Amino acid sequence: MPIQLKNTLRRLCVALVTIAVLFAFPQTAKADTLASTNAPAFVTLYVYRYAFDNAGNAYFETERFEAHGRLASDTQALLRIRFANLLESPAKTPCVAQGTRLLGIWQDHDTLFINVSREILSFGGGVANERLLLNQILRNAAEVPGAACLVLLVEGAEVTWPEGSRTAWIPIRADETW
Helix, strand or coil, X not given: CCHHHHHHHHHHHHHHHHHHXXXXXXXXXXXXXXXXXXXXXXXXXXXXXXXXXXXXXXXEEEEEEEEEHHHHHCHHHHHHHHHHXXXXXXXXXXXXXXXXXXXXXXXXXXXXXXXXXHHHHCCCCCHHHHHHHHXXXXXXXXXXXXXXXXXXXXXXXXXXXXXXXXXXXXXXXXXXXX
């Protein structure tokens, strides 16, 4: 595919996603009003990632982030902070491959879309590692208000993961795992 066509398609995709985000998050205008009235806005975000005890048992560890002012009202920015921290921190998050990047995140009605780079598929292999990684993403998706379904895309496409997990149109429930 010629490079110009590829760049044009990429710009078109970015424009479509931007339009979708603007329609999905009409409260952005409310954020400007909130910031101009100096009303205190405060949000606490929790990022959940697996940790292991001395016996090798996995449990969720919680990391807390605080957002103040205008940022606390920006739903898109809060989504990005939560998942970028989870997916772009391989030293802190088990099974996340070095170089994994969050390429995009948006919510369309009750569906949460997360687009990540292909490096995420280099998680080390094995059913247990794949489930650890995907359960961390699913647990954090359960914290997104109004999200009932998750679509995890790799470089913009639905893929079957190395160990066979399906990552498109997954119901989000905080008490369930992959």
